[in-house]
Amino acid sequence: MTERVPVRENVLKENDRVAAGLRAAFGGRGIFCVNLISSPGAGKTSILEGTLEALRGSSVRAAVLTGDIQTERDADRLRRHGFPALQITTGGTCHLDAAMVRRALDSLPLDGIDVLFIENVGNLVCPASYDLGEDVKVVVLSVTEGDDKPLKYPGIFRRAGLMLLHKMDLLPHARFDPAAAVADARRVQPDLEVVETSCYGAPGLGAWIAWVQRRLEAKRAAEPHAQP
Amino acid sequence: MTERVPVRENVLKENDRVAAGLRAAFGGRGIFCVNLISSPGAGKTSILEGTLEALRGSSVRAAVLTGDIQTERDADRLRRHGFPALQITTGGTCHLDAAMVRRALDSLPLDGIDVLFIENVGNLVCPASYDLGEDVKVVVLSVTEGDDKPLKYPGIFRRAGLMLLHKMDLLPHARFDPAAAVADARRVQPDLEVVETSCYGAPGLGAWIAWVQRRLEAKRAAEPHAQP
Numbered sequence: 001m002t003e004r005v006p007v008r009e010n011v012l013k014e015n016d017r018v019a020a021g022l023r024a025a026f027g028g029r030g031i032f033c034v035n036l037i038s039s040p041g042a043g044k045t046s047i048l049e050g051t052l053e054a055l056r057g058s059s060v061r062a063a064v065l066t067g068d069i070q071t072e073r074d075a076d077r078l079r080r081h082g083f084p085a086l087q088i089t090t091g092g093t094c095h096l097d098a099a100m101v102r103r104a105l106d107s108l109p110l111d112g113i114d115v116l117f118i119e120n121v122g123n124l125v126c127p128a129s130y131d132l133g134e135d136v137k138v139v140v141l142s143v144t145e146g147d148d149k150p151l152k153y154p155g156i157f158r159r160a161g162l163m164l165l166h167k168m169d170l171l172p173h174a175r176f177d178p179a180a181a182v183a184d185a186r187r188v189q190p191d192l193e194v195v196e197t198s199c200y201g202a203p204g205l206g207a208w209i210a211w212v213q214r215r216l217e218a219k220r221a222a223e224p225h226a227q228p
Numbered sequence: 229m230t231e232r233v234p235v236r237e238n239v240l241k242e243n244d245r246v247a248a249g250l251r252a253a254f255g256g257r258g259i260f261c262v263n264l265i266s267s268p269g270a271g272k273t274s275i276l277e278g279t280l281e282a283l284r285g286s287s288v289r290a291a292v293l294t295g296d297i298q299t300e301r302d303a304d305r306l307r308r309h310g311f312p313a314l315q316i317t318t319g320g321t322c323h324l325d326a327a328m329v330r331r332a333l334d335s336l337p338l339d340g341i342d343v344l345f346i347e348n349v350g351n352l353v354c355p356a357s358y359d360l361g362e363d364v365k366v367v368v369l370s371v372t373e374g375d376d377k378p379l380k381y382p383g384i385f386r387r388a389g390l391m392l393l394h395k396m397d398l399l400p401h402a403r404f405d406p407a408a409a410v411a412d413a414r415r416v417q418p419d420l421e422v423v424e425t426s427c428y429g430a431p432g433l434g435a436w437i438a439w440v441q442r443r444l445e446a447k448r449a450a451e452p453h454a455q456p
Contacts, residue, residue: 007235040267040352040381041373069353071379092383094322094353122380123353124268125297125322144372144398145269151299152350153268155320170372173401175428200403 015130018098022133025105026116027223032216033116035132037156038140039149040122043166045074046199047140047208048117052081054209060216061112065104066119067096074119084108095126098133115216124149128156135219136161141185143167143176150185157185162193164208169201243358246326250333250361254344255451260444261344263360265384266368267377268350271394273302274427275368275436276345280309282437288444289340293332294347295324302347312336323354326361343444352377356384363447364389369413371395371404378413385413390421392436397429 026033036044048064055062064085066074075087086108088100101118110116118134120127128137139160141149144167150157157163163185165178182194195207254261264272276292283290292313294302303315314336316328329346338344346362348355356365367388369377372395378385385391391413393406410422423435 039269039350039373040377041370068380070382071376073376073380094351121353122267123322123351125349125351126354142269142372144370144395145267148299148301149268152296152301154298167372170398170401173398 015098018102019131019133022098022101026133029110030220031113031116032219033134035118035134035137037120037127037137039124039145042140042142044119044140045077048078048119049081050199050205051209052083056082060114062115063108063113064117067121094121094123095130096120096132097130101132124153124156128159138162140164140166143171143174147177147181154188158188165196167198168196168203169198243326246330247359247361250326250329254361257338258448259341259344260447261362263346263362263365265348265355265365267352267373270368270370272347272368273305276306276347277309278427278433279437280311284310288342290343291336291341292345295349322349322351323358324348324360325358329360352381352384356387366390368392368394371399371402375405375409382416386416393424395426396424396431397426
């Protein structure tokens, strides 16, 4: 039992090394990379389906890596929307790590990609510790999960740049105080941005998609030597 | 990285040893022990609140150990219902293990207890691997999480004896096929029992509470030398 901490530290150090390589690769190509993290069933895949469908008509070219313990279901769903999507099946591991992402990119060429969405394994705890080379971690909190989650799972909220308050269409049926959830999340991460979303009915995904496009443009403006 | 598997195996072997001691302690006292596992926000704490409130008027004496990464909120909620409840704050660890339960029992005497509920950390992955000495693992799947979860997170469904299909009051608003979820769960665990529950409106918690009482009586009947 005494070995646990050092082994975990070494694993995380090695992960950070691989993640730094990924970050450099994304930066060199001007790719904006989002690491999407939530509980199982918070709505990550549905959000990505709606996002890809909306981007289909724009100049932004997207790609998705989607992680799951088992099944190829999410990639099957995502591939219907006109962009490449690759499943990473972790076979029991409760999070994605940078090495899994690096291996997956052998089968998902980055050329011509503007935004890479990485959909993590559904887990509000472990994925928070693993840097995947992303520009930003986005935590999805659905209103059916309860407004007490930011203080109960502070790790991911502390590391996130954006929180999507999702399934807002179900708010009338849920016991959820959005103001309390936002206040608690900002107690652990004062700079956290918040966008309200839903896949069925208002407010939709428009504000989230606009946020992605703004962040992509900002990255391109800050790194003018990158492609295209 | 190559050390990871053996270390994990040793940790699990040590956990199994401690769990066997807990199981013997529960058995010797005729205590029926439930290990409740779900995603964050599936409704474990609310189910336990309703369960304790219902048991208050019965002859069954309950106690709760509730695990969280951070905060004492759940134990605060649970203590209002007339039974002892103790928080285990894991401080970052994504699951309860048997040693945490054993330590907690120093502060929660088992004498006179009939049913011990252990509310695990909200996580559909890691808690499945850790035996806590329980009689049964109960997985809670809320209908707002999507019916694809049993095949995407098979580990916990394989090890569970009962699945609570929860938040059934929200079914009219959710895109969830209960028959598909049950069929998929039974593909990984053919003997899985299923009970539909809700905390607000029908069907309520009655069938679940009756299930607990039947299992307690069956354990007492099978181990006649145990207390009360």
